[in-house]
Structure formats: C-alpha cells, structure tokens
Amino acid sequence: MSLRKFTRRALLVGSAAIAGGVAFGVYLGRRTPENPLARDLPEGAATFNPWVLIDASGVTLIAPHADKGQGVMSVQAALLAEEMDLDWGGFRVEFGDPAAAYWNTALGDDMLPFRPDDESWLANAGRDVADLAVKTLGMQITGGSTTVPDSFVKLREAGALARETLKAAAARRTGVARDDLRTESGAVLLRDGTRIAYADLAAEAASVNPVDMPALRAPAEWRLLGKPMQRLDMVAKSTGTARYSVDLTIEGMVHAAIRLSPFRSAVRSHDPSPALALNGVEKVLSIPGGLAVIGATSWHAMRGAEALRVEWEPPSYPASQTGHWQRLEQGFTKDRLDRVWRDDGDASAATQSSDAFRAEYRSPYVAHAPLEPLSAIVVIREDSAEAWSGHQVPREAQKAVAEAAGLAPEKVRFHNQLIGGSFGHRLEVDFIRNAAAIAAQMPGVPVKLTYSRQEDFATDFPRHIAIGRARGTVRARQVAAIDLEIAAPSVTRSQMGRLGLNVPGPDSQIPAGAWNAPYAVPDFRVRAYAVEGLAPVSSWRAVGANGGGFILESFLDELIHQAGADPLAERIRLASDPVTRAVLEAVGEMSGWRSAAGKGRGMGVAMVSSFGVPVAEVVEVTATERGIRIDNVWVACDCGPVLDPVNFENLVQGGVVFGLGAAMNCEITFADGAVVQRNYNAHEGMRLYQCPSIEVRALGNAEKIRGIGEPPVPPTAPALANAIFAATGQRLRQLPLHHQIDFL
Amino acid sequence: MSFTVNGIIHDPELDPDMPLLWVLREVIGLTGTKYGCGIGYCGVCTVHLDGQSVRACQVRAGDLDGASITTIEGLGTPDAPHPVQTAWIETQVAQCGYCQSGQIMQAAALLAVNDMPDDDQIDAVMSGNLCRCGTYPRIRAAIRRAAAATAPASAQTDEA
Numbered sequence: 060m061s062l063r064k065f066t067r068r069a070l071l072v073g074s075a076a077i078a079g080g081v082a083f084g085v086y087l088g089r090r091t092p093e094n095p096l097a098r099d100l101p102e103g104a105a106t107f108n109p110w111v112l113i114d115a116s117g118v119t120l121i122a123p124h125a126d127k128g129q130g131v132m133s134v135q136a137a138l139l140a141e142e143m144d145l146d147w148g149g150f151r152v153e154f155g156d157p158a159a160a161y162w163n164t165a166l167g168d169d170m171l172p173f174r175p176d177d178e179s180w181l182a183n184a185g186r187d188v189a190d191l192a193v194k195t196l197g198m199q200i201t202g203g204s205t206t207v208p209d210s211f212v213k214l215r216e217a218g219a220l221a222r223e224t225l226k227a228a229a230a231r232r233t234g235v236a237r238d239d240l241r242t243e244s245g246a247v248l249l250r251d252g253t254r255i256a257y258a259d260l261a262a263e264a265a266s267v268n269p270v271d272m273p274a275l276r277a278p279a280e281w282r283l284l285g286k287p288m289q290r291l292d293m294v295a296k297s298t299g300t301a302r303y304s305v306d307l308t309i310e311g312m313v314h315a316a317i318r319l320s321p322f323r324s325a326v327r328s329h330d331p332s333p334a335l336a337l338n339g340v341e342k343v344l345s346i347p348g349g350l351a352v353i354g355a356t357s358w359h360a361m362r363g364a365e366a367l368r369v370e371w372e373p374p375s376y377p378a379s380q381t382g383h384w385q386r387l388e389q390g391f392t393k394d395r396l397d398r399v400w401r402d403d404g405d406a407s408a409a410t411q412s413s414d415a416f417r418a419e420y421r422s423p424y425v426a427h428a429p430l431e432p433l434s435a436i437v438v439i440r441e442d443s444a445e446a447w448s449g450h451q452v453p454r455e456a457q458k459a460v461a462e463a464a465g466l467a468p469e470k471v472r473f474h475n476q477l478i479g480g481s482f483g484h485r486l487e488v489d490f491i492r493n494a495a496a497i498a499a500q501m502p503g504v505p506v507k508l509t510y511s512r513q514e515d516f517a518t519d520f521p522r523h524i525a526i527g528r529a530r531g532t533v534r535a536r537q538v539a540a541i542d543l544e545i546a547a548p549s550v551t552r553s554q555m556g557r558l559g560l561n562v563p564g565p566d567s568q569i570p571a572g573a574w575n576a577p578y579a580v581p582d583f584r585v586r587a588y589a590v591e592g593l594a595p596v597s598s599w600r601a602v603g604a605n606g607g608g609f610i611l612e613s614f615l616d617e618l619i620h621q622a623g624a625d626p627l628a629e630r631i632r633l634a635s636d637p638v639t640r641a642v643l644e645a646v647g648e649m650s651g652w653r654s655a656a657g658k659g660r661g662m663g664v665a666m667v668s669s670f671g672v673p674v675a676e677v678v679e680v681t682a683t684e685r686g687i688r689i690d691n692v693w694v695a696c697d698c699g700p701v702l703d704p705v706n707f708e709n710l711v712q713g714g715v716v717f718g719l720g721a722a723m724n725c726e727i728t729f730a731d732g733a734v735v736q737r738n739y740n741a742h743e744g745m746r747l748y749q750c751p752s753i754e755v756r757a758l759g760n761a762e763k764i765r766g767i768g769e770p771p772v773p774p775t776a777p778a779l780a781n782a783i784f785a786a787t788g789q790r791l792r793q794l795p796l797h798h799q800i801d802f803l
Numbered sequence: 804m805s806f807t808v809n810g811i812i813h814d815p816e817l818d819p820d821m822p823l824l825w826v827l828r829e830v831i832g833l834t835g836t837k838y839g840c841g842i843g844y845c846g847v848c849t850v851h852l853d854g855q856s857v858r859a860c861q862v863r864a865g866d867l868d869g870a871s872i873t874t875i876e877g878l879g880t881p882d883a884p885h886p887v888q889t890a891w892i893e894t895q896v897a898q899c900g901y902c903q904s905g906q907i908m909q910a911a912a913l914l915a916v917n918d919m920p921d922d923d924q925i926d927a928v929m930s931g932n933l934c935r936c937g938t939y940p941r942i943r944a945a946i947r948r949a950a951a952a953t954a955p956a957s958a959q960t961d962e963a
Contacts (some may be wrong), residue, residue, distance in 0.1 A: 128899025128936050289895065296900030297891040298884060299835020299875030303901060306834035314829070338818055357838075358825035359818075430839045430847055430901045430935050479837070479901030480935050512840045705895050709941060713898055716937025739844045739933060748926035750939035 092197060095158035096121065105265035109160040110139055110214060111221040113261040118143070118150040118245060123161035124210065125154070125201040125451045126292070127429075127478035127485065129768045130706040133290045135210050137283045137702065142218030142276065143257075144242040147283060152291060154475040157453035159197025165208035166200060167193045172400070172567050174575045175671030176636060201451040202486055202598065204670040204766025207702060211764045212275070219273045228264035229255050237270075278700065287705045292477070304448045304476040305434040309505040312436065313341075315497050316360035317508060318367050319349035319518045321733035322374035323595060326350065329370070334363035343367065346496035351508070353497075361511045373732060376594045380728040380735075383593055384421070387526045390546035390590035397549070397589040398565035400574035404582035409540035410530035416621055417530050420613055421793040422606035422776075423726035424521040425599055426734075426742055431479025432515045435494035438505035439464040444471045445505075446495070449478035451486045455558055459488045463495030482717070483598040487520055487557065513737040520557075521727045522599030523550045525569070527610030533622035538615065538629060540582035545570050545607060548593040557595070565589075571603030572667050572773050573611040579635040594729065600717065601669050601769035605776065608667035609722075609794060612777030616663070617790065626781065627652050627664050627677075634666075638697050638761050642666065642675040645695035645756055650677040654785065659683070660690075661785025665778035671763065672698045672770035676715070678751075678782040686801030687783055689719060689751040694771060699764035701757045711755040711771045718775030719751075720744030724797045749803065806870040808833065809877025819865025823857075824848045826864050827874060835875040835904050839933070846932030849905035849912075850874050856912035858931075875904040878911055887911045890949035898936035906932050910946050918954045920946065 096106040104114035112119040122135035136152045139145075155161065167189030169175070173182035222242050229247040230237040232255070240247050246254040278285060295301035320326065331343035334352055339359030344351045350367055354360030377383050435448035437460055444464045450456040450473075457473040464471065478485055494508035510518075525547035532540045549566040567574070569587035599605070619629045627647050634640035643666055646652075652662060659682040666675040674696040681688045692715050701707045725742050728735045736742040757767075780791045783800060791799050805814035808831055815830050822841075827833045827850070839847035841860050848859040851873040879885030884892065887910050897903045906929070913920055913928045920928070925946050934942065 128897075128901075130898070290897075292900065293892045293895055293897060294881050294884075296897035296903050297888045297907065298879060298881050299833075299904045300881060301900050302834070305838065306828075308832070356821070356825050356829040358821055358829070361841075428935060429899065430837070430845060430933065431899070432838065478899065480899040482935070509838075512838075512842075709895065709898060709938065712940050713937030716939055717935065720937075738842055739840050740842065744933065744935060745937070745939070746930045746933065747939045747942065748930040750937075750943075753940055 092159040092162065094160055095156045103262040105261045107221045107224050107264070108217045109155070109158065110217040111143070113257050113264065115258050115261060117258050118145060120150050120152050121155035122152050123155045123199060124206040125449060125453070125475060125478055125485070127201070127449065127451070127481035129206070129710060130290050130703070131201070131206045132292060133288060134207060134702055134706070135214055136291065137288060138210055138214035139218040141281055141283050142215045143222050144244065146244045147288070148291065149245050157199060157457045157473050157475070159199070161199040162194045162197050163200050163205055163209050164190060164213060165205040166198060166203060167191070169203055169670065172398070172565065176577070197454065199452065199454050202483070204672070204769045207766045208764055215275050216272060219275060220270065223270040223273050224267060225257050225260050225264050227267045227270050228260045231267060232260070232263055284702050285700065288703045290706060301477055303431050303479045304436070305431055305479070305509055307436055307447050307476070307507070309436055309438065309447070309507070312505040312507050313353050313501070314355070314357045314360050315494070315506050315508045316352050316354065316357060316364040316511060317349060317493055317514055318352070318364040318369065319493070319514060320371045321517050322371050323348065323518070324372035324374055327370040327372050330368040333366040333368055337363055337366060344497055344500050346493055351493070351497045357509045364511070376592060377729070378732040379730060383524060383729060384526070386592055387524060387546050387590055390588045391528065391544055392588070395546070395588040395590060397569055397587040399584065399586050400570045401583060401585040403580070403584070404540070406540050406542040406582040406584035409582035410532055410542040412532070415530045415532050416618060418614055418617060418792060420527040420529070420610040422525045422609050423794055424524050424594060424596070424728070425721050425725050426516055426519045426521050426727050426736065427482045427484035427599055428516065428519070428739070428742060428744070429480025429482055429484055432512055433484070433490040433510040434508060435491050436505055436507045437494045437498035438503065439495070439498045440503055442466070442470065445474070446471065446491065447474045447476060448491060449476040449485055450491065451481060452488070455488050456491045459491040460495045463492065463499045482600040483602070484519065486554065486598055489518070489557070516737045516742065517734045519727070520554070520595050520597035522605065523548050523596035523603070524593070525606035525610070527606070527614070529610065529614040531614065531618045533618055536622045536624050538580055538618045538622060538633065541580050541614065541618070542584045543573055543611060543614070544586045544588065545573065545610060546588040546590050547606065548591070548596055549589045550596045550598060550602060553596050554598060568603030570607055572605070572607030572669060574607070575668060576611055577635045577639040577668055577673060578630070578633040580633060601772040604667055604669035604773040608665070608669070608773035609776045612665040612667060612774065613780055613792060616777070616781045616784070625654050627654070630664065630666060639666065639668065639673045641758055641760055642673050642695040642697055645758055646675040646677050646693050649695060649754060649756060650679070650691070650693040652677060659786055661782050661787070663778045663781025663783070663785055665774040665781060667773035669770045669773050670765060672696055672765045672767065674770045674774050676774040676778040678775070678778040680779070680782045680786050682786045683803060686803045687786070688803045689749065689779065692751050692753045694753065694755040695758060696767070696770060697758045697761045698767045698770070699761040700759055707757060707767060708755050710767055712753045714769070714771030715753050715775055716745050716750055718772040719779055722776035722779050722794055722796055723802050724795050726795050804868040806867040806872060808872045809874060817864040819863060821864040822860045823850070823862035823864060823867065823872070824859035827859060833874050833876050837901055837904055839902070845902070846909060847902045847905040849908040849932065851908060851912060854915070856909050875908055878908065885911060886953045887914060887949045890945040890952060894941050894945035894948055896938050896941040896945050898938055902932060902934045906934065906942055910942070910949065914946070914949060914953065919950050
C-alpha cells in the first residue's frame with residue numbers, strides 16, 4: 060500500500076464530518092501512541108516498538124490482529140520475522156494488550172464513499188483524514204479484510220527497526236561498525252563468525268540510541284513471505300491443545316449461562332423457581348435485557364436458563380418475517396433515499412420504456428454461527444478488573460468491562476484469545492457486556508459466561524436483509540442500461556450505534572458490491588434506501604457486498620441472456636479496468652468456460668469486487684433427479700502479492716464453501732417476534748459431501764496488497780444461481796435458494 | 804459407576820442426565836472435545852466410545868459405566884501425534900480449528916475400520932461434522948494422506 064502521510068491540506072477536507080464530531084488536530088495526529096510493551100518492562104528486556112519484545116528468554120512478537128481462523132497470527136509474525144532474520148517458529152507470539160498503538164492503518168481507506176480504485180486527489184485526501192481519525196481514536200480492529208494491508212509495511216518496518224537496533228547494540232559491545240555486522244537465525248553475526256543471540260543483546264539494546272528507519276528488503280530477498288508457510292497454530296489445532304476462550308479456567312471461577320430477550324427487549328416479569336428447583340443451579344441474576352443463571356457446570360447453568368419462566372417486553376421491529384419484508388417493500392421512497400451512489404449516463408431515461416426488463420431480488424437475514432459459541436470470563440475486583448475472551452475490537456471489549464465495573468478502561472486487563480470462528484460475530488460487544496454485568500454482581504469472583512447454541516442463534520445480530528429492484532435494457536446483443544435500487548437497513552448505523560458511535564453520512568454497505576462494480580455500462584445508476592425499524596443487524600463476512608453482489612450479478616446475468624450474449628464474454632467486454640478483466644479472463648481459462656455445458660449441466664459466472672479485491676467465480680452444477688449437485692468451482696482473484704500461498708488457498712476455498720452454504724440454505728427469519736432458527740439443523744450451511752472441487756488462482760496484477768478473508772464470499776451466491784439457470788432454465792431471485800430448488 | 808478416559812479410570816459422582824461432553828470438559832478438564840450445538844448435529848464433540856465414534860453431547864453420564872472413552876488428547880499429542888493428526892498438520896487443514904478435534908476423531912474412526920476409503924465413503928462418514936470455515940477440501944486431502952501413510956504396502960501396490 061502507499062505510504063501516504065497526512066498533510067495539512069488533507070485536514071482541511073471535511074474533517075469534522077468524517078470524524079463524527081471527534082475533535083482532533085495536528086498535534087494529536089502526529090503524536091505516536093504509547094508503546095504498551097514499555098509499561099511494565101522488566102529489567103534487562105528491550106522493546107523497540109509495540110510489536111517486538113526481547114528479553115533473556117528470547118523474542119516475543121506481538122500480533123495484535125485477532126486470529127479467528129484466517130491465520131493472521133502467523134502472517135503478522137512472518138512480516139516481523141522476515142526483516143528480523145528470525146527462524147520460523149524461533150519466537151513466541153502473543154496477541155498483546157488492547158492499545159491505541161495498534162490502530163488499524165488500513166481501516167480509514169474504506170470508510171469513505173470512494174471506490175477503492177479511485178486515486179483522485181479528493182479520494183486520497185479523504186482517506187488521509189479518515190486514517191487520522193482512526194489513529195486518533197486508537198481503533199484497534201480486525202475487520203474489513205484489513206489485517207494484511209494494515210500490517211504489510213508497518214510490521215516489516217518494525218522488524219527492520221528492531222534488527223538494526225540489535226545490530227547497534229552489538230556494535231557498541233564489540234566495537235565493530237554496525238555496517239560490518241549482519242543478522243541470521245535470531246543472532247547478530249560478526250565477520251569472524253561470532254554469533255551473539257538477540258536475547259543476549261536485550262539489555263544493551265534497551266539503551267542504545269534510536270536508529271534511522273532502514274530500507275525494507277525487496278520481495279526477491281524474502282525468505283518467508285510469498286512462500287508456503289507452516290502456520291504456527293496447526294499442531295495445537297490438530298491435537299486438541301489449542302485453547303479458545305470457551306476452554307479457559309480461572310482459579311475460583313463459576314459457570315454462568317444466559318437467557319436474553321428473544322425480542323432484544325427488557326424483562327417484564329420472571330419466575331426463577333423452575334430453574335432454582337433444578338439440581339446444580341445456584342442462583343439467578345437479573346442483567347439488562349435478560350437473566351443469568353449460575354450453575355455447578357455450564358450444562359447445569361444452561362439447563363437452568365432454559366427452565367426460567369420469563370415474560371418479555373415486545374420487540375421494536377415487526378413480529379413476523381412477512382412484516383420485515385413489507386417494511387422493506389415500502390422502503391423505496393424519496394425520504395428514505397440514502398444516496399445516489401452511481402449515476403453514469405442517463406439510466407432513468409434509458410430504462411423508462413415499457414420493454415425495459417424488470418426484476419426483483421431478495422437477500423435474507425443470515426446468522427454468523429461460528430462453531431465456537433460466544434463466551435467470556437470476567438472478574439471485577441475493588442479497583443481493577445480482568446477479562447478473557449476473543450474479540451475483534453479488544454479496546455471496546457475492555458471498555459465494556461470498565462463500564463460495568465465503574466472503572467477507567469486502563470484498570471481493566473483484557474486478555475485476547477484465539478477465536479473459533481467469527482465471520483463478524485465478535486465485532487459485537489454484547490456478550491462481553493453480559494458477562495461483565497454478571498461479574499459486577501459477584502465481586503472478586505471470576506465468572507465464565509458460555510452461550511448455549513440456542514442463545515447464540517437467538518441473539519445474534521444477523522447479516523442485513525435487502526431487496527433489490529432493477530430495470531435494464533439491452534441493445535445490439537449488449538447490455539446497455541442498468542437502473543438499480545436497493546433497500547436495506549443500515550448495518551453501519553446499527554452496529555456502530557451499539558458502540559455508542561453516531562456515524563454520519565450515507566452507508567456504503569447498502570449498495571456495496573453494486574455501486575462499485577467495475578463495469579462500464581453506458582447508463583448505470585445505483586440508488587440506496589435506508590430502512591428503519593427492522594431487526595438490529597451486523598457485519599457478516601463481506602457485509603453489504605453479499606446482498607448487493609447477488610442483486611447486481613443476478614440481474615446482469617439476466618440482461619446478458621436477454622441480449623443473447625455470452626455471460627462471461629459480455630462481462631469481460633464490460634470490465635472497466637485491466638485487473639478486473641484479467642480475473643474474468645483467467646476464470647474463463649481455468650474453467651474451460653462453456654455457456655452450454657450439456658443436458659442438465661450448467662456453468663454460471665459472477666464477479667464481485669469487495670474490499671478492493673475483484674473476485675470472479677465460475678460454478679458448475681448438475682441437475683440430478685434428486686436435486687442440484689455443485690460439481691466444480693473456479694476462482695480467480697487479485698489481491699496483489701500473496702504472502703502465504705497455502706493459507707491463501709485455504710481461505711479462498713473456505714470462503715467459497717461458506718458462501719455457497721449460506722446461498723443454499725441459510726437464513727434467519729422472525730416469527731412472533733423471535734428468531735425461528737436456533738441451531739444448525741435449521742441453518743446448516745454446506746456439509747462435506749456437498750463440497751465441490753474448488754480451484755483457486757491469484758493473479759497478482761494489482762498494485763496494492765489487500766486482504767482475502769472476505770472477498771471470495773460475495774460472488775458465490777450469484778454464480779450458483781446463474782449456474783442453476785444455465786442447467787435448468789429456472790431463474791432464482793431469492794436467497795436462500797433451497798426454498799425454490801432442492802440440493803443434493 | 805466408573806469408566807476410563809484415555810486409559811485413566813474415573814468414578815466421579817455425576818447427574819445421570821449430564822452429557823459426556825460436559826463431563827469431559829468441566830468435570831475431568833479435557834477441553835479438546837468442543838461444545839458446538841448440543842443436539843448431535845455439528846460433530847465438534849466427536850469422541851470414541853468403545854472404539855466407535857459418538858457425539859459426546861448425546862451420551863448420558865448414566866450410561867457410561869464400564870465405558871472406554873478416547874478423546875483427541877488420547878489419540879495423540881503434539882510430541883507423538885496419531886497418523887491422522889500428522890496428516891492434518893502436514894496438509895494444514897485448520898483455519899479456526901474449533902471443529903478439527905471432532906473431524907480428526909471421526910476420520911480416525913473411519914480409518915480404523917477402512918484403511919483405504921474411497922471418496923464416497925469419506926463423504927458418507929465425514930458429513931456429520933460441520934466446518935463453518937469451509938476446510939472440507941483439505942479434510943478430504945488429509946484423510947487420503949493419512950490412508951496412504953498407514954495403509955499396508957500391499958494395498959498401496961494394489962492402488963498403483
């Protein structure tokens with residue numbers, strides 16, 4: 060990524076609007092946040108920056124981005140180890156304390172309504188200001204596929220700086236000039252072959268003068284990066300020895316379960332006696348929006364929570380799913396227009412004629428449903444508190460405990476943990492707040508709250524629903540005009556609102572995947588409508604690009620068929636930049652693309668760009684007598700250089716499985732005000748026997764490095780629906796698809 | 804009532820309705836066996852009971868008398884992994900890793916009775932184990948790798 064420095068000029072561009080009223084200035088922006096490793100640094104230990112700690116026992120690398128399975132613990136360590144000349148695995152890795160120093164330098168780039176490929180002065184100046192806001196707020200966050208773009212330069216710089224400082228320490232000790240020293244395998248080497256281990260230099264390195272930032276090594280010199288790596292967590296995760304927060308035990312700990320309002324409302328009245336009558340149930344406590352049960356084990360506590368008799372206040376959203384859809388259907392009104400996101404040519408005029416093609420698409424609420432249920436351990440003492448959980452925004456988790464304890468955040472020690480899947484689930488702080496609300500009533504006692512699967516489903520903030528309405532025309536066997544309207548709740552306002560943040564301006568997640576589509580359709584308009592009064596929603600892997608991508612890529616496919624053109628060739632013709640065109644061409648070559656695959660067989664293609672990464676996918680299906688079988692998937696994408704090809708392949712294949720599973724059979728619906736789907740039997744995803752062969756390729760034409768955790772997901776649903784059309788002639792316009800067609 | 808877990812005899816006093824899953828995790832303290840759904844639908848709590856793969860959330864403590872249970876911790880260790888675990892490590896199957904204890908226990912149970920399963924047999928036996936990260940392509944590859952590594956030489960010759 061480019062190393063933009065914020066400038067005075069940048070500060071003049073609408074800073075108040077972007078920062079949402081947070082005051083900041085040049086002074087704050089230039090100030091380097093405190094290095095959290097320096098706080099309680101033991102004698103003889105050295106830290107050169109917030110990512111590297113060296114003491115007599117060895118090297119500790121801090122990987123502050125949360126690892127929820129995407130492998131970022133290893134990637135962050137590799138970026139540091141590359142420049143430090145550490146042997147792979149010859150160091151410890153820790154997640155570190157929550158700290159402003161770990162502010163996400165890539166987050167600001169996608170916060171503003173500029174397309175990722177927009178390199179105009181205004182776009183870059185705006186990103187500078189947004190970056191400054193993120194830095195000033197000290198936003199340490201894992202999300203938006205930003206770990207690699209955030210870490211790529213700064214962690215290598217941190218490693219290089221540590222290396223040169225260690226060399227400076229060795230130079231002082233030996234009297235040899237720093238330039239005559241080199242480093243290898245965690246040691247400084249003298250010309251005569253003498254090795255001084257980094258650990259032996261810690262005490263001296265702590266007191267040498269700061270060195271200038273050295274130049275970073277060229278990719279051709281890399282030992283680790285860009286080559287297949289053995290992830291550091293594989294042995295633990297293959298032997299049952301990896302510890303997730305749900306596995307932790309703290310001395311003196313009690314087990315808690317929870318029963319929250321299925322309506323996200325308050326308790327009207329409750330009767331704890333059926334729970335208290337059960338063996339092993341110790342007490343029932345009230346917390347905001349629900350009740351907690353303390354039990355001899357989590358199982359006793361969960362059983363108690365289930366037995367409670369509770370009456371709840373009604374929900375603030377429609378009681379039935381039909382009501383949710385009706386509210387969205389009525390959402391396409393002028394007063395709800397959030398923004399006209401794209402207005403190329405004159406789509407309004409071009410699609411007025413009565414022969415314009417019209418269609419409507421629906422994308423449902425979907426649960427995150429990672430296999431590790433939510434859990435947290437919190438202990439609140441007189442003047443301090445401590446908490447253990449896995450969280451993507453650890454400073455918010457820390458703050459949530461602080462608020463419940465009536466303490467300043469710095470009085471709360473938050474120990475971030477390995478996460479057993481998230482998909483956006485652990486951006487939310489509700490489960491931390493709930494654990495803290497219980498702990499606040501049991502001073503000095505560590506309380507471990509574990510959600511039952513049923514509670515995890517019932518109280519999840521799902522992916523937002525959306526309706527897309529489209530009109531379009533074709534001319535001379537080409538797509539000529541698209542006029543798209545999307546109505547959805549604002550996920551950004553819903554989610555940030557729960558953190559107490561008021562985000563001004565339109566929400567780019569409503570039209571994501573559509574407004575930024577790299578297609579040059581002559582007349583192309585995208586309008587977004589923000590609809591209030593629906594269920595609270597949250598970020599679900601790739602967020603808005605799932606609904607927006609499904610709507611646009613399905614409609615585009617329909618128009619291409621109307622035009623009598625080839626779905627892949629026409630997309631290639633429409634591609635508005637060479638990086639996008641190349642991924643489409645590559646997926647065509649990989650799949651041996653043929654629009655008519657034979658009787659009952661069909662290929663579908665879709666391309667969605669999210670988080671700056673264009674991903675093209677071809678899905679091949681067979682219509683069998685018993686239902687649709689997904690045979691093959693080919694994926695071509697461009698996220699710039701790939702740091703670990705093995706992990707890349709695993710993540711992209713996983714994104715395809717996750718997306719196809721959701722497209723097939725996942726949705727959250729409401730009945731009588733509550734979530735209907737409470738376990739995997741009703742929200743299943745893909746199973747192994749359904750998993751197609753998945754071939755992936757990264758092209759590496761893009762200049763900027765990007766993350767790959769989310770972008771493979773959005774094209775899956777439209778590519779599958781388009782393939783089903785090719786195989787059966789049946790056009791499916793509503794997710795999940797299993798309502799209209801059977802799958803094997 | 805007594806039973807063994809990874810070869811060690813246990814005779815705790817238990818609520819007979821308590822699922823084996825929670826006995827393992829919170830009474831005995833073996834947390835490699837995970838809680839996922841509680842209804843036998845996700846497979847993350849898969850263990851071996853008298854050599855058979857079972858969902859530990861569906862086994863009552865009251866039915867454990869005389870049972871011999873093996874958990875992921877008993878299958879192998881980081882220093883001495885079971886061949887299936889070695890295959891998992893070499894194939895780099897895991898993403899979040901939360902389901903992998905159950906996947907490995909299920910795969911080990913399959914290979915114990917069928918040292919060279921075909922693709923259909925793998926699909927049939929492994930499809931009760933959910934993986935939300937979508938590591939299925941690597942799970943299949945790791946099972947084939949483990950089978951190739953453990954199969955008798957004659958079987959490998961036949962295969963060739």
